[in-house]
Amino acid sequence: MSDPTMEQDYLAKRQLAQGTAGWVLLAGLGVAGVISGDFAGWNFGIGQAGWGGFVIAAILMGVMYFSLVLSLAEMSAAIPAAGGGYSFARQAMGPAGGYLTGLAVLIEYALAPAAIVIFIGSAVAELTGLNGPLVYAVFYIVFVGIHLAGAGEALKTMFAISALAVFAIAVTSIALIGDFDATNLFDIPPTDAAGASSFLPYGWYGVWAALPFGMWLFLAVEGVPLAAEESKNPARDVPRGIIAAMLFLIGTAVLVVVLLAGAGGAKMIGDSGVPLVDALRASGSHGIATLVNVLALAGLVASFFSIIFGYSRLVFALSRAGYLPRFLSLTGERKTPIWALIVPGVLGFIVSLSGAGDLILSMAVVGATLSYALMAASHILLRLRQPQLHRPYRTPGGVVTSGIALVLSVIALTGVYAFDPHAFGYTILLFVVGAAWFFLYSRRHLVAKTADEEFRLLARAESDLGRC
Numbered sequence: 001m002s003d004p005t006m007e008q009d010y011l012a013k014r015q016l017a018q019g020t021a022g023w024v025l026l027a028g029l030g031v032a033g034v035i036s037g038d039f040a041g042w043n044f045g046i047g048q049a050g051w052g053g054f055v056i057a058a059i060l061m062g063v064m065y066f067s068l069v070l071s072l073a074e075m076s077a078a079i080p081a082a083g084g085g086y087s088f089a090r091q092a093m094g095p096a097g098g099y100l101t102g103l104a105v106l107i108e109y110a111l112a113p114a115a116i117v118i119f120i121g122s123a124v125a126e127l128t129g130l131n132g133p134l135v136y137a138v139f140y141i142v143f144v145g146i147h148l149a150g151a152g153e154a155l156k157t158m159f160a161i162s163a164l165a166v167f168a169i170a171v172t173s174i175a176l177i178g179d180f181d182a183t184n185l186f187d188i189p190p191t192d193a194a195g196a197s198s199f200l201p202y203g204w205y206g207v208w209a210a211l212p213f214g215m216w217l218f219l220a221v222e223g224v225p226l227a228a229e230e231s232k233n234p235a236r237d238v239p240r241g242i243i244a245a246m247l248f249l250i251g252t253a254v255l256v257v258v259l260l261a262g263a264g265g266a267k268m269i270g271d272s273g274v275p276l277v278d279a280l281r282a283s284g285s286h287g288i289a290t291l292v293n294v295l296a297l298a299g300l301v302a303s304f305f306s307i308i309f310g311y312s313r314l315v316f317a318l319s320r321a322g323y324l325p326r327f328l329s330l331t332g333e334r335k336t337p338i339w340a341l342i343v344p345g346v347l348g349f350i351v352s353l354s355g356a357g358d359l360i361l362s363m364a365v366v367g368a369t370l371s372y373a374l375m376a377a378s379h380i381l382l383r384l385r386q387p388q389l390h391r392p393y394r395t396p397g398g399v400v401t402s403g404i405a406l407v408l409s410v411i412a413l414t415g416v417y418a419f420d421p422h423a424f425g426y427t428i429l430l431f432v433v434g435a436a437w438f439f440l441y442s443r444r445h446l447v448a449k450t451a452d453e454e455f456r457l458l459a460r461a462e463s464d465l466g467r468c
Contacts, residue, residue, distance in 0.1 A: 014320045014329045020230045021155050023240035028159040029227055029306055030245025033220035035165045036116060036303035038256050039276060039296045041361070045213025046270030048419070049206035051185045051261050052199035054214065056207050057415075058257060061214035062250060064408035068222060068372055069246045070395045071379040071402040073239035076225035077393040078382075080234030083317030084225040085375040090321075092378035092385070095446060096438065101374040102318050103434045107367030107427060109311035111360050112220065113140075114348040116304045118357035123297045136352045143305050144345045147312060150334040154309060155227075162302040166252070168295035171288060172276045173255045179283040180262040187265045211415030212365050217253040219368060220303065221245055222375070223310035226317075235392035308345065315340035322446040323438065362423030363430070366416050370431065372409035376402045 021029075045054040072085070081087035083098075085105050090098025117136045125131035147154045190196040193203030200206065224242040231237040256276070261269045264279035272278040274296065280289035316337035319329035328339045351360060379402035382389060395401050417424040 014331055021227055022232050023237040025155045025159060026224050026227055026231060026237055026241025027244040028162055029155060030221045030224045030242055031248055032158045032162040032302040032306035033223050034218055034249050035162055036299040037216040037219060038169055038252050039299045040274060042213050042216045043269050043272060043275040045210035046266050049210035050188045050201035051266040053202060053207045054210050057210035058214040058217060060408060061211060064405055065218040066246055067401045067405035068376060069242050071376060071405055072222060072225055073242055074391055074393050074395040075379055076228055076238040077235040078389050078391045080228040082226060082229040082313045085371055086317060089374055089378045092381040095443060099323050099438045100435060101371055102314060104367050104371035106314055107430060108364045109307055109314060110344050110348060111364040113304050113307050114351040115357045115361040116300055117352050118355060120300045123300060133353055136349055140345050140349050143308055144341050147308060147341050148336050150336060158305050161298050164295050165299035165302050168292045169252055172280060172292055173259055175285045175288050176259045176263040176279060176283055180259060184265040185261050188267050208415050209418045211412045212419050215365055215412060218249055220307055221249060226310045226313040239393040311344050312337050312341040315344055323442050359423055362420040363427045366424055366427035369409050369413040373406055376406035376409060
């Protein structure tokens with residue numbers, strides 16, 4: 001695309017609303033994407049590893065995410081583009097590396113809402129008796145519709161919903177702290193597994209199998225850089241937002257992991273579908289349990305809402321660059337990516353009709369861990385190959401920090417295989433099919449040959465539009 005008039009016309013139809021989010025809203029985006037994980041899912045890791053084994057798994061995954069977040073903070077400040085990890089990888093590894101990273105993130109972000117809406121259906125059924133495709137369709141239509149109204153409106157709505165979920169966690173923690181008993185943490189008897197003890201009742205294999213559940217306490221916080229083009233000051237706001245979100249999520253993770261098992265017992269929490277509610281009931285706080293049961297829906301909705309935002313910006317960026325069909329990056333009068341919101345939403349709804357929430361979620365985790373390894377590698381390569389790149393924020397520890405994220409993400413990937421080989425195999429197959437699309441078709445239809453060329457086109461288009 002060498003004709004300047006064609007470039008301006010093409011990119012003028014593919015612009016996001018700039019300056020709609022400061023670092024507080026970006027932090028809210030990160031928290032919203034993850035907060036449902038505090039309400040359920042993580043606790044099954046206790047069933048795999050016992051409380052002590054799960055704590056080890058959760059700490060390892062916390063270190064992985066924090067190292068990755070610090071690496072993403074540097075790259076997002078230096079390369080403030082809507083593609084997030086895809087944009088960083090393209091700069092570091094070229095078109096193929098960028099696409100494969102974006103594909104891994106897309107698998108995570110396209111599948112996760114489908115799994116979450118199934119869990120939302122179960123929560124709605126508990127409250128109203130309604131469930132199934134009609135409930136799934138209503139949630140997709142309503143929340144995709146709010147996103148279509150504008151990024152600022154969507155982020156503010158998301159922030160309010162997340163606040164309700166955080167309130168539920170705070171109320172639960174206050175109610176349970178007086179019932180904490182350390183002996184409850186170790187009420188699962190040791191098995192005959194290698195390395196088994198009262199602290200590790202299922203041995204070291206259990207720790208390995210629990211790694212995916214440790215991820216569920218932080219999964220999707222990496223999506224904050226996807227809002228870079230819509231932030232007020234990307235070089236400042238995105239690093240602040242993603243680091244603040246991660247620190248907040250570490251705090252909520254500590255609260256639920258320690259207090260729930262300490263009050264209700266590790267065995268009961270490890271088997272619970274609604275661990276906050278069951279822990280409150282076990283402690284006799286039935287009124288608060290009812291309130292939290294209602295507010296748990298807010299946690300699920302917050303994550304559902306946040307990840308829809310994430311997938312739309314990723315699809316938008318991949319489409320604008322020519323990796324995906326170009327109509328997917330068209331934006332409307334409100335500067336929202338219309339088709340990047342609608343098309344993945346329709347596909348996600350179709351996937352949700354399977355009802356296989358656990359399988360879909362495990363597949364999303366496989367995509368996530370693949371993307372983490374590629375994003376961490378991108379940070380290392382950018383440091384080595386482009387030391388002159390302007391970095392308004394620099395990762396403490398440099399490549400050592402991103403190296404830790406890379407090693408732990410590969411270990412986490414093997415942990416998903418240990419827990420669910422079928423989900424692992426299905427995701428790899430999906431990844432291969434997606435890769436074939438690039439190598440057989442889209443690599444010959446890219447808008448720009450290099451990341452630098454794409455960013456120059458965007459900068460020129462934004463400058464031209466600013467003068468209009």
